[in-house]
Amino acid sequence: MACKNNLVVKQIIDLYDQISKLESLKPSQNVDTLFGQLVSTCLPTDTDIDVTKMSEEVKDMRSNLIKLCGEAEGYLEQHFSTILGSLQKDQNPLDHLNIFPYYNNYLKLGKLEFDLLSQHSSHAPTKIAFVGSGPMPLTSIVLAKFHLPNATFHNFDIDSHANTLASSLVSRDPDLSKRMFFHTTDVLNATEGLDEYDVVFLAALVGMDKEAKVKAIEHLERHMAPGAVLMLRSAHALRAFLYPIVDSSDLKGFQLLTIFHPTDDVVNSVVIARKLGGSSTNGVNGTRDCMFMPCNYSKVHAIMNNRCKKNKMISAIE
Numbered sequence: 001m002a003c004k005n006n007l008v009v010k011q012i013i014d015l016y017d018q019i020s021k022l023e024s025l026k027p028s029q030n031v032d033t034l035f036g037q038l039v040s041t042c043l044p045t046d047t048d049i050d051v052t053k054m055s056e057e058v059k060d061m062r063s064n065l066i067k068l069c070g071e072a073e074g075y076l077e078q079h080f081s082t083i084l085g086s087l088q089k090d091q092n093p094l095d096h097l098n099i100f101p102y103y104n105n106y107l108k109l110g111k112l113e114f115d116l117l118s119q120h121s122s123h124a125p126t127k128i129a130f131v132g133s134g135p136m137p138l139t140s141i142v143l144a145k146f147h148l149p150n151a152t153f154h155n156f157d158i159d160s161h162a163n164t165l166a167s168s169l170v171s172r173d174p175d176l177s178k179r180m181f182f183h184t185t186d187v188l189n190a191t192e193g194l195d196e197y198d199v200v201f202l203a204a205l206v207g208m209d210k211e212a213k214v215k216a217i218e219h220l221e222r223h224m225a226p227g228a229v230l231m232l233r234s235a236h237a238l239r240a241f242l243y244p245i246v247d248s249s250d251l252k253g254f255q256l257l258t259i260f261h262p263t264d265d266v267v268n269s270v271v272i273a274r275k276l277g278g279s280s281t282n283g284v285n286g287t288r289d290c291m292f293m294p295c296n297y298s299k300v301h302a303i304m305n306n307r308c309k310k311n312k313m314i315s316a317i318e
């Protein structure tokens with residue numbers, strides 16, 4: 001296994017060397033090919049590789065690679081959001097989301113996050129925040145369209161252009177134009193109103209290293225309502241070369257509920273935690289909004305197994 005690990009890490013280093021020499025990370029055939037190769041190299045989960053135990057040189061490479069991936073992902077979303085927003089006025093951009101190369105991944109990730117969230121609450125959340133929503137707020141859109149038809153979604157992004165593109169995507173949709181809202185701010189400056197959300201999502205690309213990620217989580221812990229749920233995106237095995245890892249030790253002030261590592265082409269791991277201090281029967285603002293019940297490991301496992309074989313799920317509550 002060690003030999004196989006060394007080979008795949010060498011492949012990742014080779015790809016990093018090519019990507020780091022690119023003039024631009026904006027979508028092009030060369031950029032798309034290199035990142036496509038990188039994602040497929042990092043997808044396999046039948047490895048015991050632990051990126052935190054690699055050499056300092058590999059750790060530094062990983063830190064730079066995560067940043068390059070985040071930048072490229074931003075350009076990719078901006079590129080397709082601009083195309084969708086420039087469709088004829090009688091066209092609804094939300095009817096053409098499948099032009100985005102990773103739309104199917106978001107459909108699966110959204111279903112996975114909804115299924116896991118449902119295991120920890122018996123009432124559907126009605127007010128959701130997504131921090132780091134980007135020019136293509138696909139998680140909010142997928143959840144709003146397919147899973148939570150009565151919820152409102154407040155999307156936070158530090159980049160005003162991302163919000164301009166994102167809001168024009170939903171502006172022509174009769175339903176989502178009334179349920180999707182956009183706020184331009186650094187999450188670290190968002191204090192007012194964070195305690196109104198039943199669920200807060202923290203994007204994988206908010207907090208690109210451990211220190212920044214923990215700072216964002218600590219900020220949310222200070223301002224979220226007791227009992228509210230924090231949904232985070234992490235990474236596992238080789239996928240940790242693409243995204244930062246969220247560990248249970250990063251979640252001070254939260255009760256870890258579930259860490260789920262997909263083994264299919266859903267790249268991100270899902271981490272669910274609940275802000276301490278909430279009652280088990282009252283949700284946000286004292287209303288009987290989100291009741292939380294122990295995660296039924298076997299039930300969730302059965303649901304998840306139907307869709308993506310042999311997943312790894314660590315449930316903090318039996």
Ligand SMILES: C[S@@+](CC[C@H](N)C(=O)[O-])C[C@H]1O[C@@H](n2cnc3c(N)ncnc32)[C@H](O)[C@@H]1O
Pocket residue numbers: 073074077131132133134135156157158159162185186187188202203204205206207233
């Ligand atoms: C490109 S999107 C990609 C979202 C992706 N689906 C994910 O789960 O990470 C990430 C967005 O996070 C935003 N962002 C990064 N740091 C942020 C911060 N501190 N506060 C708010 N938004 C931030 C960026 O502007 C970017 O638009």
